[in-house]
Each structure stands twice: as structure tokens, then as C-alpha cells.
Amino acid sequence: MLYPLKFEPILKERLWGGTKLKDVLGKPIQSEITGESWELSGVDGDISIVAEGPLKGASLSELIQKQGKNLLGESVVERFGLDFPILIKFIDAKKDLSIQLHPNDDLAKERHNSFGKTEMWYIMDADPGAQLIVGFNKSVEKEEYVKSLEENTLLDLMNYEEVKEGDTFFINTGKIHAIGAGVMLAEIQQTSDVTYRVFDFNRRDKDGNLRELHTELALDAMDYEKKDDFKVMYPNQKNAHxxxxxxxxxxxxxxxxxxxxxxxxxxxxxxxxxxxxxxxxxxxxxxxxxxxxxxxxxxxxxxxxxxxxxxxxxxxxxxxx
The missing domain is CATH 2.60.120.10 (Jelly Rolls)
Structure with missing residues (x-):
């Protein structure tokens, strides 16, 4: 029988990243702008590698090919085949992330041959006053949203949530969102790297270029309704699920x-x-x-x-x- 498996972290430099993944979590990084540690990934090009034990050096995809239902579970294989359905990350936002959203399964399949991207966040560390953007602060029409982009007033429509350790958020597809500066969190999501970036604070990358926006793709993927369905309230009973x-x-x-x-x-x-x-x-x-x-x-x-x-x-x- 297989033993509990730890994997090598896959470290990602990001324009908005910092050093908390090293300073707080002890990740083996040298960069000053590491934004993500992918802990468990079946994403093509970023497949996790076993870190220790007899299977050290084996990739997650190799293990799935050999072990299939023993590793994943019969019902998981029936539903997802031999694709690992979850992507696990730790994220450190030294600066604000872009404002973005993710398409649902149907749109992602049609446009990108991918799963959609439903995700959740658990706040592990937050600087005083650190915030998330989650959804709109009122229901808007598509035309009003487009006008806010044209007039550079999108931030006026955003809903801001100040956060602390332990706060948890469920981000369903279509919900506009962004992780704010000073937040470190654990992220659990569908295996997908499809993101529609709609506003990036007019920042430029290391080469001086504005990052690509996905304005048109986002229009039909976005939920324009104001909904208070994102904050997760959960019990905290000791030694229990x-x-x-x-x-x-x-x-x-x-x-x-x-x-x-x-x-x-x-x-x-x-x-x-x-x-x-x-x-x-x-x-x-x-x-x-x-x-x-x-x-x-x-x-x-x-x-x-x-x-x-x-x-x-x-x-x-x-x-x-």
C-alpha cells in the first residue's frame, strides 16, 4: 500500500510576490518576488515530484498511471480519468494581484479544453489592514462594468474584505476577485490555470510591458450580481472534522x-x-x-x-x- 506522499514545491516568481514563503514557511527560495508554491499539481508542465521515501523522484502523473484507483479512488478516476483534479498552493502577495475571474467548466472546456476554476482561500497571515477584493459592491449591468473599465473607475465597484488569519473564502467561477497586498494564504482549486485578468493597476512587467488583459473573454464569464456567498463560516471544535x-x-x-x-x-x-x-x-x-x-x-x-x-x-x- 502507498504511504503518505510529500512533493517538492514548485516555486513561481510573480510580479506581485515577496519573501513570506521563505521567511514564514521555510520554502527553499532565493528570489525576492516568489508569489506561489505549488504543493500538489497535475498541471501540464508543472507536474509534482515526490520529495521523500521509496518513491522519491517519481512524478504524480507516473504514480497515477501505475496506481490509478489505489491513489485517486475509483469514483475519482471514473469522473476525471487519470487527471489529478485538484491544485494546491500557498500564495504570498507582497503587492496586490490583478483583478480577475475564472470561467466555469463549460466555457473553459469550449475555449481552452480545460476545467473551470472554482477555488477557496484560507488566510494564513495578513498584515494589518490587508484586504481581498471579492465580488461587486452592488449588482451592475454589463454596460456599466464596461464603462468603468473605459473610465478607469472599476475599483469603485469592487467589494473589499479586510482579513485576518483563519478567515476563509469560497470563490465560485465568474466571481471577480483579487488577493490584496500583505496576504499569505492557502489555496485549494480545480486543476486549471485559466484566468481572465481584467485590471492590473496599469502595472508593467520586468521588461516594461503592460500585462495582457482578457477583457472580451471575461464579459460572458462574469457574474455581475452582488452576492454575499463567499465568506465561509465554519465551526472550530477541537479534535473533530x-x-x-x-x-x-x-x-x-x-x-x-x-x-x-x-x-x-x-x-x-x-x-x-x-x-x-x-x-x-x-x-x-x-x-x-x-x-x-x-x-x-x-x-x-x-x-x-x-x-x-x-x-x-x-x-x-x-x-x-
């Missing part, structure tokens, strides 16, 4: 643990991912044992009947399909 998100694309629980905890996985026909967002813990599925500290992620194969989490204090995000 506290449900955060239950969507068609992924399910996420919050685990606040201060003692040994046994998790029954025998009825779960899916892999399980643990993202450590605080403290540290040992993850043991009976075949292998993996130590997890803040800023690390482990993939527990679907063939595992149970997992033991040993810790004095840890906060984990538990993700499955």
Missing part, C-alpha cells in the same frame, strides 16, 4: 488538533490531502509515516483505510473529492 466547504469539486474540513487523532477513511472513495496551516503533525496510514509542518502538504492515497494524526498542536485543512 469541522466542515468548511462541500462543493462538487472538493470538500474541505478544518482540523484543530491537540492530541492523537484516528481518522477512518474506509468509506471515502477518494484521496485525502492534508495542508498544515499551523503547528506540526505526523501522518501515518499504517504503511508509512510522514512529518508535516506549517506550510507543507501531504497526499494520503485512496487505498488507505485510516490515518493516524499525532500532534501536540496542529491545524490542518483536510481536502478530498
Amino acid at each position: 469541522n466542515q468548511m466547504v462541500d462543493s462538487p469539486y472538493f470538500k474541505t474540513n478544518y482540523l484543530n488538533i491537540d492530541k492523537k487523532m484516528q481518522v477512518d477513511l474506509s468509506t471515502r472513495d477518494s484521496f485525502t490531502i492534508y495542508m498544515c496551516v499551523g503547528g506540526k503533525a505526523n501522518i501515518d496510514n499504517g504503511t508509512g509515516r510522514t512529518m508535516l509542518k506549517r506550510g507543507e502538504t501531504v497526499l494520503v492515497p485512496a487505498s488507505s483505510d485510516s490515518v493516524t494524526i499525532e500532534t501536540d498542536k496542529a491545524t490542518l485543512l483536510e481536502v478530498s473529492i
